Amino acid sequence: MVLNNIDFTGLPDPSESNCQTTREILDLIADKWSLYIIIMLRNGPRRFNQLRRDVEGISQRMLTLTLRGLERNGLVTRTMYPTIPPRVEYELTKLSATLLTPVMGLVVWVDSNKDKIGVARQLYDDREME
C-alpha cells in the first residue's frame, strides 16, 4: 500500500494480536492530555505551573497524573531544583523529540483542514434538522 509517496506495506496492524503493545502505546499518546503536553514542551523545558497555564482546561490532578505517565514511558524528564521555593522542570527526552515530528504533522493537518471539517459538520447538522 502506497499513499502520498509513503509506503505502508507490511506495516503492523494494531488489530493483530501480536501488536498489543503498539495498540497499548498508541493509547498512551492519543489520550486527551498527553498530546498537548508534548506539544507544549516542543520549545524547551517548562515548569509545572507554566504547563498548567499552557494546557488550557487541565486540572492540577490530571497534569500531575499525565506527567507521571509520560515520565514513566520515557517521554518526559523531571528535574527538581531544591531551591526555595522549589522549582521543577519538565522536558522532552531524545525519544519524544522524534515523536514531535509525527505529532506536529497531525497538528498541521488539523490546522489546514479545520475549515473543511467545519463545513462538513454544518452540512451534516443541517440535514439532521429536516
Place this chain on the structure above:
Amino acid sequence: MVLNNIDFTGLPDPSESNCQTTREILDLIADKWSLYIIIMLRNGPRRFNQLRRDVEGISQRMLTLTLRGLERNGLVTRTMYPTIPPRVEYELTKLSATLLTPVMGLVVWVDSNKDKIGVARQLYDDREME
C-alpha cells in the same frame, strides 16, 4: 523552530485562544476509537461488523457513535445498500485520506519505539519498588 528538517515556525499553538477550533478538532481525532477506525479503513471500505472485529474491544454502541462522529466531520462516508440483509459500507473520504499520512506516521513511530518505551517503563517501575 526547525526540527527534523521540518519548519514549525509560526505554527498555531493550540493553547492560543484563537485556536479553539484546532484544539477542538484535535480532540476529535485523539479520542479512544476514531484513530483506530481510520486506520482500519485505510485499505478501502469496510462493513459495520467487519469494523467491529477489526477494532478489538470496541462495543457496538461505541462503534456506532464514533462512526457517526466521523461521518459528521466529513472523515467517513456511509453507504447503504438496501439489500436483504442490509449492507452498509464505511469508507474514508478524500479529506481523511490525507489525514492518513500523519496518522500512520504516528503508528510507524510507535512501532519503531515501543521497545524503548517498554525499557523506560521497566526502569521506572523498578525504581518505584525501592
Place this chain on the structure above:
DNA sequence: CAGCATCCGAGGCGATACTG
C-alpha cells in the same frame, strides 16, 4: 511553587433487549 489525599458527581461506556 509543586505537589498529594480525599471526596464525589457526571457521563462514558458496556450489557442487554428489541427493530427494519
Place this chain on the structure above:
DNA sequence: CAGTATCGCCTCGGATGCTG
C-alpha cells in the same frame, strides 16, 4: 446485518484542602 433504546455501573476527572 445493522443498527436503536434503555439501564446502570464505574471510572475518569474536577474541587477542595493540606504539606514540604
